[in-house]
Amino acid sequence: MLINRREIGIHHPPYIIAEMSNNHMNDLQRAFKLIELAKYAGVDAVKIQTYNAESLTIDCDKPDFVIPDKLWSGITYYDLYKEISMPFDWNKKLFDKANEVGITLFSSPFDELSVDLLEDLNCPAYKIASFEAKDYSFIKKVASTRKPIIMSTGVSSMSDIVESVEIAREHGASEVAILHCISSYPSEVTDMNVSAITELRKLGVVVGLSDHSLSDLASTMSIAYGASIIEKHYTVSRADGGPDADFSLEPEELKDLKDRTMQAWKARGNANILKKNRSGAHHARSLYFVRDLKKGGIVTMEDIRSIRPGYGLEPKFMKDVLGKKLCKDVERGDRVTWECFQ
Numbered sequence: 001m002l003i004n005r006r007e008i009g010i011h012h013p014p015y016i017i018a019e020m021s022n023n024h025m026n027d028l029q030r031a032f033k034l035i036e037l038a039k040y041a042g043v044d045a046v047k048i049q050t051y052n053a054e055s056l057t058i059d060c061d062k063p064d065f066v067i068p069d070k071l072w073s074g075i076t077y078y079d080l081y082k083e084i085s086m087p088f089d090w091n092k093k094l095f096d097k098a099n100e101v102g103i104t105l106f107s108s109p110f111d112e113l114s115v116d117l118l119e120d121l122n123c124p125a126y127k128i129a130s131f132e133a134k135d136y137s138f139i140k141k142v143a144s145t146r147k148p149i150i151m152s153t154g155v156s157s158m159s160d161i162v163e164s165v166e167i168a169r170e171h172g173a174s175e176v177a178i179l180h181c182i183s184s185y186p187s188e189v190t191d192m193n194v195s196a197i198t199e200l201r202k203l204g205v206v207v208g209l210s211d212h213s214l215s216d217l218a219s220t221m222s223i224a225y226g227a228s229i230i231e232k233h234y235t236v237s238r239a240d241g242g243p244d245a246d247f248s249l250e251p252e253e254l255k256d257l258k259d260r261t262m263q264a265w266k267a268r269g270n271a272n273i274l275k276k277n278r279s280g281a282h283h284a285r286s287l288y289f290v291r292d293l294k295k296g297g298i299v300t301m302e303d304i305r306s307i308r309p310g311y312g313l314e315p316k317f318m319k320d321v322l323g324k325k326l327c328k329d330v331e332r333g334d335r336v337t338w339e340c341f342q
Contacts, residue, residue: 001148001175001206003125004104006044008177008228009206014261015229016043017127017150018254021244022084023235031090032097033236035105041254045104047127047231050091050118053081055111071185072243084243088117095121112141119145127231130154130183130210136167143171150229151176152210154183158199165205177206177229180222185212186247192218197225212247216257223264230261286312287321287336297326304336312336 001008008015018038024031031048038046057065057077065076072080091107098105108127109115118126126142130152133139142149149168153161161178168176180196192213200207208229209222219230235248242248249257285306293303299321306315312335313321324341334340 001177003045003106003148006104010226010228012228014223014227014265015045015208016258016261017045017047017229017231018043019047019231019233021049021233021248022086023233023242023244023248024086025240025242026084026086028090028093030236031086031094034234035094035097035101035103037236037251038234038254039101039103041234041251042258043103043254045106046098048086048091048094048105048107049110049129050086050088050107050114051081051110052085052088053078055114056081069185071246080243091117092121095123109142112138115141115145123147125150128152130156130181133164134160136164139164139167140171143168143173146172146174148175148177149173150179150208150231152179152181152183152231153200154181154210161200162203165203175206177208178203179208179210179229179231180227181210182212185244186214187212187218189213189215189217194218194222194225194227197222197227201226214247216249216253216260219257220260220264223261224268230257232257282310283308284310285315286310287315287318288312289330289334289336290332292332293326293330295326295328299324299326299341313338 020034024034035046059078061076067073067075067077067080095105104124106123106125107118108129109118110132125148128139128142128149128151133151133153133156151164156164165176165178178200180200182191194209197207206228208227209219210231211219219232233244233248234254235242235245235250237250238245238248285308287304288307289303290305291303301322306318321336326340327342328340330340
């Protein structure tokens with residue numbers, strides 16, 4: 001996958017997305033500061049959300065429309081989205097700010113009007129949130145832009161994911177990545193199930209993690225399972241409050257996330273190391289002569305030993321050299337090599 005000339009995939013450093021979400025708290029200057037802080041932390045991209053309350057739900061206080069989750073308990077969907085959504089005219093201002101700072105910015109749209117707006121701003125990629133990932137009509141609209149799509153899977157089964165990816169590809173998406181996600185806010189680390197990334201990689205797409213837990217442990221672990229993208233909410237300060245503050249990283253924590261996931265990626269390395277000579281092999285045991293012997297002598301158990309260092313034949317060849325005739329004189333401490341025998 002390629003976003004703004006940045007290669008994303010298993011053989012490239014993790015692509016870290018700082019999710020601004022509603023942590024702008026309807027303050028444009030705070031949103032600008034968040035973009036600057038993401039640049040300071042060294043992450044690859046900032047993600048915003050483009051929507052309004054009317055595009056997501058209706059103004060209704062029937063029980064179905066009252067949020068049950070602890071973090072926003074008792075608030076209607078409409079009232080929450082109306083409070084936290086950013087004005088549409090901010091989108092251009094934030095793209096301009098990101099260009100000024102020198103960091104990639106893209107968005108999660110939640111309706112077709114938002115997609116059209118973002119296309120006018122040349123949004124380089126699109127994120128489809130977990131709760132929209134089974135809205136196939138919406139996926140088709142986003143895919144028609146022919147931009148890369150990153151899709152969260154927090155409420156999707158494997159069959160749902162396969163279908164969503166196929167629809168995106170069939171309707172024009174240039175590339176598709178999927179993010180393992182647990183759609184609870186915050187998520188407990190013990191519920192993250194990062195090993196699911198192993199299964200998602202079988203689909204042949206770039207895979208990552210959208211992490212709503214309170215630490216960077218799951219994000220760092222996910223790199224070992226093959227995650228190539230990490231998405232994490234961030235804020236100026238959790239003490240400032242806001243609906244997402246409880247599961248958002250502060251700037252230094254975001255910087256640490258970038259550093260630790262990079263270390264994890266480097267530590268993951270390449271499994272092909274098992275197919276070649278390993279470093280440190282010269283400290284291993286090998287076969288050495290432990291007595292002086294003359295040319296023509298027959299090698300016995302008393303003449304050779306398996307000892308360190310590892311410059312002689314490997315110990316597994318002991319039985320092959322016993323009883324062989326020497327073709328030259330050898331001294332105690334000489335390596336046992338095939339060249340010693342007729």
